[in-house]
Amino acid sequence: MRAFSSGIGIEVDERFGYTLIVMNVITQVLVLFFLIAIGYSARKLRVLDDGAISHFSSFVLNISLPALIVVSLQRPFSRALLGESGLTLGLSFVIYGFSFIIAALYPFLVPLTKKERGVHRYALIFSNVGFMGYPVVEAVLGQQALFYLAIYNIPFNFLAFSIGAWLIAREGKRPLFLSWKTFINPSVIATMVGFLFFLGSVKLPASLYQVLKMTGDSTSPLSMIVIGSILGKMPFRSVLGTWQRYATTLVRLLVLPAIVGLLLYGAGFRGLFFILPVVVTAMPVAANTSILAEVYGADAESASSLVFISTLFCIVTIPLVALVLGI
Structure with missing residues (x-):
C-alpha cells in the first residue's frame, strides 16, 4: 500500500488519506448546504425580508468577494509562478469558451421556455467558483492552490457580471445594455489590484491583511444564506422544479467536468493544471x-431552484469527482 504526504508533514496510508479527503469535501459541502437551510428558515420566520436579501447580495458582490x-x-x-499563472489563465479562457458553445446549443437539446433559457445557459457556463469553489479547492488541493484559483477565476469575474448578466437580463424585466463599464466590477478591480501586488511582491500590512481576510x-x-432566503420565498414544490432543471444539474455537475477532464487529459495536462479546472467545473x-x-x-424561481438542486446533489458528485481524480 502506497503512502503519501498529508500536507502537514505526516505520511499517511493512501486509502486512509483518500478517505480523509473525501470526508473533508463532504463536510465542507454539508456546511454550505446547512447555511442555505439557515437562510431558508430565516426567510420563513420573517427574520429576513426582501430588503435584507438585496443588501446582503450587494455586500457579497461588492465587498466580501473582492476582499477574498x-x-x-x-x-x-x-517567474515560475508568473508562467504558471499565464497557463492557468489561458486554460480558463479556453474552458469558458467551450462552455459558452455548449450553453448556446443546449436549448436545442433540452426544451426550455424563453423565460428559462438565459438562466439555464448561465447555470451551464458559470459554476459556484466564488462562493463554494474557494473552500472546496482548499479542502482538496490545499491553501496554496487558492492563488491559482484566483487566477483561474479571472474570466469568471470578467464575464459573469457582463455577458453572463446580459444572458439573464435579456429574458428579464430590466434589460442590461453592454458597454465597457459592464466588464468592470469590484471583483475585476480586486483581481487587478491583487495581481499587481503579486507582481511587485507587495505584502499588505498585517492589520489590513487580517481585516480583508476576515471580510473575505x-x-x-453570506452567499449561502442569501440563496436560502431567496428559496424561502418560493413554494416547496417550485424549489423541487421540473425535469429540465435536473437535466441542467446533471450536465453542470457531471457531464461538463467529464468532458473537460477528457480533453485536458488527452492534451497531456497532469497535476494541478488537470485537477483544478475539473474541480472548478464540477x-x-x-x-x-x-x-x-x-x-x-428574470426567472429567479428557476435560478434559485437550480442553485438549490445542484448544491444538494453536489454533496455526492463532488466527492465522486475527487475519487475519480484520485485526490
Whole structure:
C-alpha cells in the first residue's frame, strides 16, 4: 500500500488519506448546504425580508468577494509562478469558451421556455467558483492552490457580471445594455489590484491583511444564506422544479467536468493544471444565478431552484469527482 504526504508533514496510508479527503469535501459541502437551510428558515420566520436579501447580495458582490480575491493573491513574485499563472489563465479562457458553445446549443437539446433559457445557459457556463469553489479547492488541493484559483477565476469575474448578466437580463424585466463599464466590477478591480501586488511582491500590512481576510471569509456563509432566503420565498414544490432543471444539474455537475477532464487529459495536462479546472467545473450552479435573476427581474424561481438542486446533489458528485481524480 502506497503512502503519501498529508500536507502537514505526516505520511499517511493512501486509502486512509483518500478517505480523509473525501470526508473533508463532504463536510465542507454539508456546511454550505446547512447555511442555505439557515437562510431558508430565516426567510420563513420573517427574520429576513426582501430588503435584507438585496443588501446582503450587494455586500457579497461588492465587498466580501473582492476582499477574498485580494487575500488569495497575496504571494511573493517568482517567474515560475508568473508562467504558471499565464497557463492557468489561458486554460480558463479556453474552458469558458467551450462552455459558452455548449450553453448556446443546449436549448436545442433540452426544451426550455424563453423565460428559462438565459438562466439555464448561465447555470451551464458559470459554476459556484466564488462562493463554494474557494473552500472546496482548499479542502482538496490545499491553501496554496487558492492563488491559482484566483487566477483561474479571472474570466469568471470578467464575464459573469457582463455577458453572463446580459444572458439573464435579456429574458428579464430590466434589460442590461453592454458597454465597457459592464466588464468592470469590484471583483475585476480586486483581481487587478491583487495581481499587481503579486507582481511587485507587495505584502499588505498585517492589520489590513487580517481585516480583508476576515471580510473575505464572510463570503461563503453570506452567499449561502442569501440563496436560502431567496428559496424561502418560493413554494416547496417550485424549489423541487421540473425535469429540465435536473437535466441542467446533471450536465453542470457531471457531464461538463467529464468532458473537460477528457480533453485536458488527452492534451497531456497532469497535476494541478488537470485537477483544478475539473474541480472548478464540477462545482454547482453559481450563486450569482439567483442574485442576478433577482436584480434583473428574470426567472429567479428557476435560478434559485437550480442553485438549490445542484448544491444538494453536489454533496455526492463532488466527492465522486475527487475519487475519480484520485485526490
